[in-house]
Amino acid sequence: MNNKSKVRVRFAPSPTGSLHIGGARTALFNWLFARHEKGTFILRIEDTDRERSTEEFTKSIMDGMKWLGFDWDEGPYHQTDRMGLYREHVDRLMKEGKAYRCYCSAEELETKRQAMLAAGQKPKYDGKCRDRKDQPEGPYTIRLKAPLTGITAIDDICRGHIEFENKELDDLIIARSDGTPTYNFTVVVDDVTMNITHVIRGDDHLNNTPRQVLIYEAFDYPVPVFAHLPMIFGADKKKLSKRHGATAVTEYQAMGYLPEAVVNYLARLGWSYKDQEIFSLEEMIEKFDLNVVGKSPSVFDTEKLGWVNGQHLAKYSDERVAEMVIPFLKGLGLEVNDIKYAAKAIASERERGRTLKELAEISAFYFRDHIDHDLNAATKWLGEKGKEVLRTLRDGLSKLPDLSEPEVAKVFEAVIAETGLKMLDVAQPVRVAMTGTTVSPGIYLVLSILGRKRVLERLDKAIAY
């Protein structure tokens, strides 16, 4: 096996923000492809924008990747560590006459750009310095001497064959007047020197691709295989942004989503396998195929994410779920001392919550010292009639040494037989007394979990409401 045939892919975020949903999906498809092909997944930090790049964001991106489970085999490489390499490449193009100095000022270029736009034309560099022979003093940028005619074509795994007319392109700047290289240039140099075989990225880069191909060709370097992934939109079909709510993967972590659920959901945005919706990480790796990825953008749907999360959550043991929920209970200011109690309590609510946070919220009543009764619930069920029921029940329950479900059931049945009330009219006041609301798991179960002491306390409090 030679290195050339082995798949090498990279995820190359710029640390100007934390890892967001769109970036995570790009990372995911790269990672899945690498793992499926038994190739190498590389993390590269594109931090040449020194104004906006920060260490915090770099760390945050890596934390997000780790949380999602995207382990990388190489890196993180930082572009800022590779400036010498870019410099050499620029020099080489200069030496070979494939690049030239451009003395046009940023202001001058901007004016021309506006003028062309106003004239209804595509703003392109006019080639003013392309053939100038002198080398005056003063700042200059370096531009690629791109072909004026012909066609640059790419064969994209997702999009197929795409042709661009070279006359639509212009001589792009590859080095700024301060000597630093620009994005399109660094990507190519990095991808070549890192032996990247497949460039998998968002389709917002599709229009950059022919420019990059021109750079590969200027160096006579082999062009990698491209795969441009469709974007992810918000409900308004606009590119996902903060306006659409949570976009950072850390926010999903904080909302109590499981990483494998987020990954599963993201994978199904653009990719599919038969009629299957739920995949384990291993299954995704096994079944993932870039050729199957669709072309059209997809809308991010939190509802479905929630369902997927619930499906994954269902696979864990009660104990494991409790472990995961406890930090969220702490987030609500609730301390958990008895782990076995917590496991039973949370288990009783399992199918009622889709996220760990929801589970913590609906299980919270088990851990509170004092129950606040919801006004509507109390008004409806803790009237004189309800309280009478509670008093009768209290008599029965207080005689039990401990509250097992069957024993509790007997007490309820006795009360029903004695009073002629319907189960609903007995259960609801108790439910309000125990939880403060009209919604909870089966009432016998709730009582048995809470235990005699808490139950009697809560009954007393409700009776005194």
Place this chain on the structure above:
RNA sequence: GCUCCCAUCGUCUAGCGGCCUAGGACAUUGCCCUCUCAAGGCAAAGACCGCGGGUUCGAAUCCCGCUGGGAGCGCCA
């Protein structure tokens, strides 16, 4: 404005010329279960496959045009 990309139920998607009276999933509605709410089970509704032309015995599937949406056109990445 110019260039490139995209277009199947509200949403995610299956479909790659006849198996489609277009399948599945989320969401929605109804029923069952039932002490509430869920979960689960069953069922329904929901897409004249963006529109218009072709090609073909036959098109959601191929071709062209149109419309709509998106992206790019930076000394940002």
